[in-house]
Amino acid sequence: MKSINRRNFLRKTSLSAAAISLLPRTLKAATLRPSQSLYMGNFAAPKLENIKAAFIGVGARGGTHLKFFAALEGTEVVAICDLYEDLVKEKVGWVREVASEERHKDIAQYWGEEDKWRTMLKEVKPDVVFIATNWFNHAPMAIESMKQGAHAFVEVPIAVTLDEMWDIVDTSERTQKHCMMMENVNYGRDELMFLNMCRQGAIGEIMHGEAAYIHELRFQMEEQERGTGSWRTYHYAKRNGNLYPTHGLGPVAQYMNLGRTEDNFASLVSFSTPALGREAYAKKNYPQDHKWNKLDYQGGDLNTSIIKTKLGKTVMVQWDETSPRPYSRLNLIQGTKGTLTGFPTRVALEGGVEGVTKDHHSWAQDEQLAAVYEKYDHPLYKRLNQKAKGSGHGGMDGIMVYRIVECLQKGLPLDQNVYEGCYWSAVAPLSERSVASGGSPQPFPDFTRGNWKTTEPLHIIA
Numbered sequence: 001m002k003s004i005n006r007r008n009f010l011r012k013t014s015l016s017a018a019a020i021s022l023l024p025r026t027l028k029a030a031t032l033r034p035s036q037s038l039y040m041g042n043f044a045a046p047k048l049e050n051i052k053a054a055f056i057g058v059g060a061r062g063g064t065h066l067k068f069f070a071a072l073e074g075t076e077v078v079a080i081c082d083l084y085e086d087l088v089k090e091k092v093g094w095v096r097e098v099a100s101e102e103r104h105k106d107i108a109q110y111w112g113e114e115d116k117w118r119t120m121l122k123e124v125k126p127d128v129v130f131i132a133t134n135w136f137n138h139a140p141m142a143i144e145s146m147k148q149g150a151h152a153f154v155e156v157p158i159a160v161t162l163d164e165m166w167d168i169v170d171t172s173e174r175t176q177k178h179c180m181m182m183e184n185v186n187y188g189r190d191e192l193m194f195l196n197m198c199r200q201g202a203i204g205e206i207m208h209g210e211a212a213y214i215h216e217l218r219f220q221m222e223e224q225e226r227g228t229g230s231w232r233t234y235h236y237a238k239r240n241g242n243l244y245p246t247h248g249l250g251p252v253a254q255y256m257n258l259g260r261t262e263d264n265f266a267s268l269v270s271f272s273t274p275a276l277g278r279e280a281y282a283k284k285n286y287p288q289d290h291k292w293n294k295l296d297y298q299g300g301d302l303n304t305s306i307i308k309t310k311l312g313k314t315v316m317v318q319w320d321e322t323s324p325r326p327y328s329r330l331n332l333i334q335g336t337k338g339t340l341t342g343f344p345t346r347v348a349l350e351g352g353v354e355g356v357t358k359d360h361h362s363w364a365q366d367e368q369l370a371a372v373y374e375k376y377d378h379p380l381y382k383r384l385n386q387k388a389k390g391s392g393h394g395g396m397d398g399i400m401v402y403r404i405v406e407c408l409q410k411g412l413p414l415d416q417n418v419y420e421g422c423y424w425s426a427v428a429p430l431s432e433r434s435v436a437s438g439g440s441p442q443p444f445p446d447f448t449r450g451n452w453k454t455t456e457p458l459h460i461i462a
Contacts (some may be wrong), residue, residue, distance in 0.1 A: 001364075010170060010350045013307075016256045017221065019376060028233055033170075033173060033449060034170050034172075034173060034174040036174065036462035037170070037173035037174045038173055038176050039173065039451045039454075040169075040172050040173055040176075040178070040417055040418050040419070041260075041417055041419060041448060041451055041454065041455035042177070042413055042417075042454075042455060042456055043176070043413060044407075044411050044413045045151065045176075045177070045178060045408065045411065046179075046348055046411060047364065047408075047409060047410060047411035048127055048128075048408045048409060049074055049409055050074050050075070050076060051074060051076065051127050051128055051405060051408055051409065052076045052078045052126050052127045052128070053069060053075065053076070053077055053078065053126055053127065053128045053129070053130060053133075054077075054078055054079035054080070054081065054120060054121070054124055054126035054128075054129050054130070054274055055077070055079070055080050055081065055091070055129075055130045055182070055228070056081045056082075056117045056120075056129060056130070056131050056132070056133060057081075057082060057131060057132040057133035057137075057155075058080055058081075058087050058088065058091040058132070059082065059084075059087055059132070059226075059227065060083050060132075060227075060228065061132040061155050062082075062131075062132030062133075063087070063090075063094065063128060064093055064156075064391065064392045064397055065132065065182070065397070065401055066080070066091055066094065066095065066130070067091075067094045067097075068391045068392075068397065068398050068401045069130070069215040069401050070094070070095045070098050070099045070104060071099055072401070072402065072405050074405070074409055075099075075103075076103060076104055077095050077104045077107055077108065077403060078106070078107065078108060078124050078126050079107065079108040079109070079120050079124040079126060080092060080107060080108075080109055080110070081109075081110040081111065081116055081117045081120045082110075082111055083111060083112070083114065083226075084111060084226065085111040085112070087111075087119050088109050088110070088111045089109070089190065092107055092109065092132070095107065105387050108120065108123065108124050109415045117141060118144060121144060121145060121148040121150070122148065125148065125149060125150075126150050127150060127151065127408075128150055128151045128152070128153060128404075128408070129141070129142075129145040129150045129151070129152050129153065130153045130182075131145070131152065131153065131154045131155060132155045132159075133155075135157060135160050135232075135235070136160060136231075138154050138155065138157065138158060138159055138160070138164075139158070139159035139161075139164035139165075139167065139168055139232065139440045140159070140300065142154045142158070142159075142168055142171075142174045142179050143167055143171045144387075145177075145293075146171045146172060146175045146179060147175060148248065148451045149175075149177070149430070150177065151177050151178040151179070151180075151408070152177065152178070152180070153178075153179075153182055153404060154179065154180070154182060154421070155181075155182055155246070156181055156182065156183055156246045156247065156425070157181070157244070157245075157246055157414060157424075157425035157428060158179070158181040158418075158422055158424075159422070159425055159427045160428070160429070161385040161429055162426060162429050162430075162445060165422040165426060165445075165447065166422075166445070166447070167421060168418065168421075168422065169418060169419065169447050171282050172418045173237060176350060178368065178414055178418070178436035179418045180404070180414050180416050180417070180418065180421060181246065181416060181420070181421030181424070181425065182404075183247070183250040183400075183416060183421070183424065184392075184393060184397050184400045185246075185248075185251055185329065185393075185396060186250050186251050186252055186254060186384070186400070186415070186416065187380075187381075187396040187397075187399040187400045187403070188251070188393070188394065188395070188396045189377070189378075189381050189395075189396075190331065190342055190345050190387070191251040191331065191396075192377075192378030192380060192381045193372075193373065193376050193377055193378055193381070194251070194255060194331070194333055194340045195251070195254060195255055195378065195458075196376050196377070196378045196379075196460055197340060197376050198255045198256075198333060198335075198340075199457075199459075200376070201337075202338065202376070203333065203335030203336070203337050203338040203339065203340060203349070204335040204336035204337030204350075205263075205333070205335055205336045205337075206255060206313065206314070206333060206334070206335045206337065207313055207334055207335060207336065208257050208314050208316075208332075208333075208334040209252035209253075209256055209313075209314075209315040209316070209332060209333050210252070210315070210316045210317075210318075210330040210331075210332035210334075210336070210341075211245070211248030211249045211251070211315060211316070211317045211318075211329065211330055211331065211332075212248045212317065212318040212320075212328055212329050212330040213244045213245065213247045213248050213319050213320075213321070213329060214319075214320050214323075214325060214326075214327060214328040214329070214330075215320075215321055215327050215443075216319065216320075216321065216322065216323060216324055216325065216327075217232075217321040217322075217349050218277070218278070218281045218321075218322060220232060220233070220279075221233055221281070221282070221286075221292055222283075224291075225309075225346070228236045231293065231459075233278075234295070235299070236278050236297065236299045236321070236322070237278070237295040237296065237298060237299065238298055238299070239298070239299050239428075239432055240272050240275070240298050240300055240303075240307050240432060240435050240436070241270060241272065241299075241302075241303055241305075241428060241429070241430075241431035241433075241435050242270065242301045242303040242317060242318075242319040242427055242428055242431040243299070243319060243321075243428055243433070244319055244321065244428070245305070245317050245319060245424060245425070245427035245428060245431075246421075246424040246425060246427075247329055247405070248317060248318075248329040248330060248331065249330075249424050249427060250315050250416070250420075250424050252315055252331070252332075252333060253315075253420065253423070254314070254420075254458055255333045255426060256309070256313065257458075258309060258423065258456045259419055259423050259448065259450060259452045259455065260455045260456065260457045260458065261310060261422055261452070261453060261455060261456065261457055262311070262457070263309045263310055263311045263313065264309065264310050264423075264444075264446070264448075264452050265307060265309060265310075265423050265426075265444040266307075266308050266310045266443070266444060267307070267308050267441045267442060267443050267444060268305055268306065268307050268308070268427065268431060268434060268442050268444065269303040269305065269306050269434050269439050269440070269441050269442070270303060270304070270306075270430070270431035270432075270434035270435050270439065270442075270462045271303070271304055271435060271439050272299070272300025272301075272302070272303045272304075272435050273300040273303075274300060274301070275297045275298055275299055275300050275301060276301055277301045277322035277323055278297045278299075278301075278322055281294070281296045281322075282297075283434070284426065288401060295417045300324075300435070301320060301322040301323055302318065302319070302323060303318065303319045303320070303322040303435070304316065304317075304318050305317045305318075305431045305434070307427070308441075312370070316330075317427060318330065326343075327343070327421060328342075328343040329342060329343065330343065331343065332343065334388050337349060337350045338350055338360060339360075341430060344366070345365065345369060346363035346364065346365040347363065347364045347365075347369065347372050348360045348361075348362070348363050348364070353368070353371070353372060354371070355371055356368045356371060356372075370431075378460065379460065379461070379462045380399065380403070380460075380461045380462070381399070382412050383462070384402055384403075385399070387402060388402060403415055403461075407458050410457070414457060415461070417455070418447075419447045419448050419452065419455075422445075422447045423432050423444065423447060426444060426447075430442040430444065
């Protein structure tokens, strides 16, 4: 939504300012909960049989969420907001394509000024707000949505700084409104199956996980006036850490029950490679006086972070959106009786996979996995896969939106609570601080203030 100019970006992302401001806020918020607040770990909101939704930011991700949401029964799109009129008009047309005009008959439309979304919230009063804007706007928009009486559903990451994450937690607890980070990868087929296998004890006691977002995105630098590259390129230049941890970490964290009953995030160390790839790409593809060649690229091409949990378990999290290599989220979970991993999907179990492999020294993979899917496919995937087809990312986007709607309509706790969104997103600022300090350990804030021990594990939803 918001254009990021270089001066504001430098002001907002100064590491020295962050180091000064974040620690006192973290210590204070760890012990104080806003008055008349409610812990949101197992929170179930009152049922919403008909869900009135507003959408802020409908370029790429927001548009796909809008289209799938509008097609579901018991939903009503009441407002669409974006900086650009053409996107708003286009998305109104999308709604008309997938649902009857009777159900979405009066869609308020907002565009132009950067604060139009505030006007929309006050005028329309939606039940829920879907936010798919640039990263800096996620926290302010989510917080204001909750203050205006709406549940907030935010694209990844939930926020950029630890202070913002605490403000989101405080606001959610005080208003008793959901704030869910829409980590769609948790709804992928393999991720759901691995969760099911972990819950059934197929790999024994879990000891270690590996997560990543390896996705070469240099082509986004072509988006120079509007679109993701127009603001994300500045992040690459001025921030040095793991800037996008949640796609890989979210599923692994739920396999391991982090932040729920058994274990939680404890600390992190982080290291980055030199920053070479973006500068070389800019020099090769743009004139010498182009704005991308005037940036001082500080963010390392590859970041590796190691998380230690309270029980001493480990998670490796990597990030690289620059290097020329195939896409991967790693998606590895290792236990005392076996290991599951992705890209490509493989399974190794002590004693072998029945009817497939003899022992754990060889992987079950490719066509051999048919028996594994048959036995362990998650019931949620089996129920919703056909309904979610065509929704994006192999159907995981649709399953996620379907579950949001289902939980709100039935008055159920969401699959991902506000604290999980903050824990997973906290890797970014914590990794920046660790890298800046030569890899020194950084403690995770306890966004639950100790209540994670009372939060039930995510069960296998039928």
